[in-house]
Amino acid sequence: MIFITRRERFNAAHRLFRADFTDEQNLEVFGKCSNPNWHGHNYELFVTIKGEIDPETGFLLNLKQLSMIIKDLIIEKIDHKNINLEVDFMAGKFASTEVLAVNIWNQLLHGIRALGAELHAVKLYESENNYIEYFGK
Amino acid sequence: MIFITRRERFNAAHRLFRADFTDEQNLEVFGKCSNPNWHGHNYELFVTIKGEIDPETGFLLNLKQLSMIIKDLIIEKIDHKNINLEVDFMAGKFASTEVLAVNIWNQLLHGIRALGAELHAVKLYESENNYIEYFGK
Amino acid sequence: MIFITRRERFNAAHRLFRADFTDEQNLEVFGKCSNPNWHGHNYELFVTIKGEIDPETGFLLNLKQLSMIIKDLIIEKIDHKNINLEVDFMAGKFASTEVLAVNIWNQLLHGIRALGAELHAVKLYESENNYIEYFGK
Amino acid sequence: MIFITRRERFNAAHRLFRADFTDEQNLEVFGKCSNPNWHGHNYELFVTIKGEIDPETGFLLNLKQLSMIIKDLIIEKIDHKNINLEVDFMAGKFASTEVLAVNIWNQLLHGIRALGAELHAVKLYESENNYIEYFGK
C-alpha cells in the first residue's frame, strides 16, 4: 500500500454566518469572518490517495489523472468563485473550512475509486496557520 | 544605512472590473478575476524601511512600532474586508495588486517618516507565484 | 470526525545536558547542544485536535479559542524564555524536543477536553530539518 | 511512543520508461517524464522513526546518528546521480517516486532497527505539488 498526495490551489471568497442571525449575532459567533461584504483566501488543497503500485508502470496512478480529476470536480467549480453563492456542492451549507473539506471528500470519492485507487485524506489550508483534515469517517 | 523588512498578512475579497464595462467585457479583459460575486486572497505584505542604527539601542526602529503602524494604517482597514467596497484608501480605484501596492505606500509614507525612518519598498504577494513591488517613484 | 490543526510559534533558549556530567561528558553525549552558555531556536508548534462538526456553526471549535488556549497554556510560559530555567512545566526535565513535545501534550490535554474537543497530536519543529510528533501514548 | 522526522535532500536525474516500449509508447504512457535524454529533480526525503524516549538522555535517538545513517545508506548513493543507471538499490526497477520510496524504506529498515528505533514512514517529495508516503506494508 502506497500513498500519493497532490496539491492544488484555489482562490475564493466566502462568509461565515447564519441566515437566521442578525449581523450582530453573526459577528459575535463568527467574528470578522462574518463580514456581509465577504472576504477571501488562497486555499491549498492536498488530496491523498492510496493503493498498490501497478507493476506495469511503477505508478500508483498517473499524477496527471489525479490532478485532472481534482481540477474537474473541485477547482473548476470553486476557483475565483464565491463559496456561499456559486459552488454547487456547497449550496445551503456553512462555508467553513471544516464543512468544505468534508464536501470536497464527498465530491472526489467516487471519481477516484473509478480510477482504481482509494481516497485516503483531504487536507485543506485556509491560511499558513490553520488546516483541516478529513479521512471520511 | 540599514534596511529592515516586516511581514504582515491579510485576507480580503476583491474584483477586477470597470463599471463602464458589461460583464462580458470585464470577463474578456480581466478574466475570472472579474467575477461579480467576488473572490479573495491571503495577501502577504512586506514593508521595507531604511535608516541609521540608533547607537543607544542597536535598532533602526523598534519592530513593535513598525508592526503597529502597519497594523493601524493598513491591516485594520483591509483584513477580512472587501477591497472594492470597504477600504477607504482604495475607494474609487482598481483593486489590482499594482494599485493596492501604490496605495499602501501612500498610506504608510508619512507615518513611517514620523517614526524617524524612511519607507523604502512595499512588496505585496497575491499568490505564491506573483508579487508586486513599489519603491515610490 | 474532523481534525483541525493550529500553528503557533515561540523563540526560546535551551541547553541539552545532565547535571551529573562534566562539560566534557555533556559535549560527548549532546554535542554542541550542550553549550553551557545556551543556544536557541524558533520553534514551530502544530496542535491537532479532533471532534465532530457542530451543526449550529459548521465549526469543530472556534479557532480563536484554540489559539487562545495554546497561547495561555504554552506560548505565554515559553516564548522568549529559557526552557531549562524558566518554564514551569519543564522544571527538572531534559530540554530536548522529544521531552518538550510530551510536556506540551500534557499541558494542553485537559484544557482542550474542556472545550469539547480531543487532543490528537502535538508536532514540534526545532529546525526546518527536524520535528517531533507525539500522540499521547 | 514518540516520532521523530529528519529531512534530507538530494538532486538526481531519472527517466520513466519501459525498455520493451518504443519511445512513442513511452511518451504515451509516461509523458514528458519519458524523455530519453533524462530530466531531474531536487528530491526532499522525510524519514520518520518511532520509539521510546531514553530516560538517560531525553532523546529517542541522537539526531546526528539518524542523519548519518540516511546519508550513508541513501544520500551518498543517489545524490547527483542518475537513478536509472547508477543507484545500486534501484537497479532494474522503475525510477518512479513510488518505487523509489519503497526501496528507500527497504534500504533503511535494518539499519534503523540496529540503532534501537523503528522505521515508521518514508515521505518523498518530487516537487512542491507531489509526494509519496510509504509505511512498510
Add this chain to the structure above:
Amino acid sequence: MIFITRRERFNAAHRLFRADFTDEQNLEVFGKCSNPNWHGHNYELFVTIKGEIDPETGFLLNLKQLSMIIKDLIIEKIDHKNINLEVDFMAGKFASTEVLAVNIWNQLLHGIRALGAELHAVKLYESENNYIEYFGK
C-alpha cells in the same frame, strides 16, 4: 514605475563539465556536478518586469500574458529536458545556473519589450540554498 514578478518552475537534467577536460579534471573543478550520467534539479524562475500602471486596467501587464511569454520562450524549451543536449538557447554553453540565467534574460528581453514592459531581473533558484540574479548588465 511598478515592478511585477512572476514565478515559473521547470525540472531539468544537466552536467557541469568541459569537453576538453578528462573526467578526472572535470571532477576536480566541477565536483559531483560533473557526473557524466547527469543529475537534475527543480528550478524556480522569478522574472521581474517594470513599467507604468495602465490607467485603463490598473495593470502593469496582464499576468496571463507574462506567464504565457515565459512559458513559450523558456519553459516549453527546458522543462523535463537535458539542458546540455536539448535546449536551443543553451547550445554550446556551460549549463551553470549563472550562464542559464543570462541566457534566459536574453531569451525574454525582446518579447517582454513587445508587450510594452521592460525586463528588470531574472532570479533563478537551483536549490533552496542557492540562487542567481541577473539584471542585464
Add this chain to the structure above:
Amino acid sequence: MIFITRRERFNAAHRLFRADFTDEQNLEVFGKCSNPNWHGHNYELFVTIKGEIDPETGFLLNLKQLSMIIKDLIIEKIDHKNINLEVDFMAGKFASTEVLAVNIWNQLLHGIRALGAELHAVKLYESENNYIEYFGK
C-alpha cells in the same frame, strides 16, 4: 555582472539590553527580548556576492568556496553559541539583528574579495516575519 546568493543557517542565544540599565529599564526599551536568562533563534543568513562569470568555468565563484568562507568566518563562530558572550566579532556590541548584519558584512568583506568577487548584500532573518539587509554603506 551577475549576483549569486548563498543561504546558511545558525541557531544562537542572545539578549537585547544595556548594561547601564536596570532590568526594568531594559524591559521597557527592549521588551521580552531583554530577558536576562536569554532566548534564541534559528537565524537564516543570505550572502549575495557579485562579479563577472569566469569564461573558463561558467561560474562566478565555486559555490563550495562561498559556502566554506561563510562557514569559516561566521557559522563556526556563532552556531549554537551565545551571541552576547561567545562571538568574537560581536564582543561589546548590541546583539540586535541590525548590528549583527553589519558585523557579518565586515567579517566577510575581505575574504570574499580575496576570492575574486565583491560582497553585495547580507540579509539576515531572525524570524519568518522580520529580516535585515545591509549593503555596506
